[in-house]
Amino acid sequence: MTTWIPLAALAVAALLPLAFALFRPRAARGRREADMALYRAQLDELDREKEAGRLDEAGHRAARIEVQRRLIAAADLAETGTTSGPASALLVALLPLIAAAGLGLYLLRGSPGMPSATFEERAAAAAREDGLLATVRQRLAALDPRSEQARQGYLLLGNAERGRGNAEAAIAAWRIAIEARFDAGLAGDIAELEIARGAPAEATPWISRALQAAPNDPRLRFLAGLVEAESGRPANARALWQALLAESPPDAPWRGLVERRLGALP
Template sequence: MLWTVIILFSLLCLVPCWIALCKTPATISTQQSALRVYQSQLKELTNDLKNEFILESEYKQAQLEIQRRLLKTDSSVASSAIQSITPKSSVIVTGLGLCCIPLAAMGLYLINASPSLPAAPLAPRLAEQQEMNQKVAPYIEQLKVKLYNLSITDPKRIEGYLLLGKVEASRGNLSAAAQAWKEALNQQFDPNLAAQIAEIQTQAEGKISKDSVNLFRKALETAPKNVPWRELAEQRIAEYERSHH
C-alpha cells in the first residue's frame, strides 16, 4: 500500500510537466490573425483606388509592400507549423525521461535505505539509555570530586564544570547541567553561557524564573548586539514581566 501511494504521488508531481509538454502552441493563431489583417488591407487599398482616393502609383507601391508582408507571414506560418509538430514527436521520449526520475529516486532509496527495517520500540531504547547512564554515573562522580578539590582560581576548574554540564545535559538532567555551568559562570562570566543557563533553567522548570530573567538581562548588557539569542532573551524577559504585572 505504501509503495502504491508513493508511485501515485510521484506521478501526480509530474502532471504539470505533462501539461507543459502537451500544450498546443498559440503562435499559429496569432500569425493567421496577421494574415487576415493584411488581406483586409489589400481590399481597402483596392476600394481606395476605385474611389480615386489614391493614385495608381501609390496603389502599386502599397500593394507591393502588403504582398511582401504576406509572403513573409506565409513562410513564418509554415516554419511554426513544423516547429509545432517537432516537439510532439519527442513527447514520448521526454515523458519516459520524466518517469525515470521517481523510479531512480525509489531505486536509490532501496539501495541505500532499509525500508523493511521495523521501527525500534521505545522500551528497549529507554532501557539502553538507562544502562548507559548507570555506566557513566561513576565517572561523573569522580569528576565532581576532582572539581571540588581544585582551587577556585584554577582555570581547569572552569573547563571541568563546562564538561560536566555538557555530560549532564546529554543525559537529559537539565537541572544538574545548569548547576554545573553556574559554577563555571561564577568563576568567569560569559554572556553566551549565562543565556544558555537561563534558557535551560526555563526548560527544566517549565516557566521563566526571576533568576533566569536576571541572567538574561546581565547577558544582554554585556553581549554584542548581533548575538543570535538576543531575540529569545528579550521574549523571555517580556514573558516574565507579563506574568508578574
C-alpha cells in the first residue's frame, strides 16, 4: 500500500503546474501561440545540447529541421481562445479526479515492479517491428501502385519509417505514394528528409514541384530558402526569406523563426 502513496503524490505534483497556469493573472495563450512557444523552446534546447557536446552536427540539423517543420505547420492552426472564469474553476475541480483516474488505471493495469526492458528484449521488439514492416511491404507490392489503397499504405509505411529514424526508407515509400497522386505537402515532407540527411540537392526538385502547386505555402517557401542555405548559397536564402517576410502578416507565427534563420546567415 505504501507504494501507491508516493505515486499519488507524484500525480498531484504533476498536475500542480496546470492549476497554477489556470489561476495566473496573465491571460492564457491560444493553442497556436502555445505551440509557437513550445517549438521555440525546443529549438533553444537543441542549440544548448549542441554547444554542450551532447548532440553532433548531423543530429542537431535533423532535429532543428523537424521542429521547424512543426513550427511552420502550426501556423495553419486556428486560434482556440482562452480559458478563464467558470471554465478555469471547472478544470481545477477536475484535477483531483484526473489524478485519481490515472492512479486507478495504474492500479488496475500497471506493473510497478516490472523491470526495464533488457537490450535483448529491445532487440527482439525491433526485430518483430522489422518483420511487420516487411509483411506490409509484401502486401503493398501485390497492389497496383497507382491505386488509392496502395497510396495510403505507402503513406503509412513512410510515416512509420520516419518515426523509426529511417529517412531513406521513408523517402522510398513516399516516392511511390506521390507517383500515384502528387501532393505538395508530401513533396515538402520528402524535401525535409533530404535536407535532414544532408542532401539539399535531392530536395530541390521536390520543393520546385511543390511550389508550382502551392506557390504561397509558407512552409515550402521556408524550405526553399533552407535548401539554398544548406547548399552554401546564403544570398539566395536571404532573398527568399526576406520575400517571405515581406509577404507575411505582421502576426504570422513563422516570422520569428525566419528572422532567426536570416540572422544566422553569413
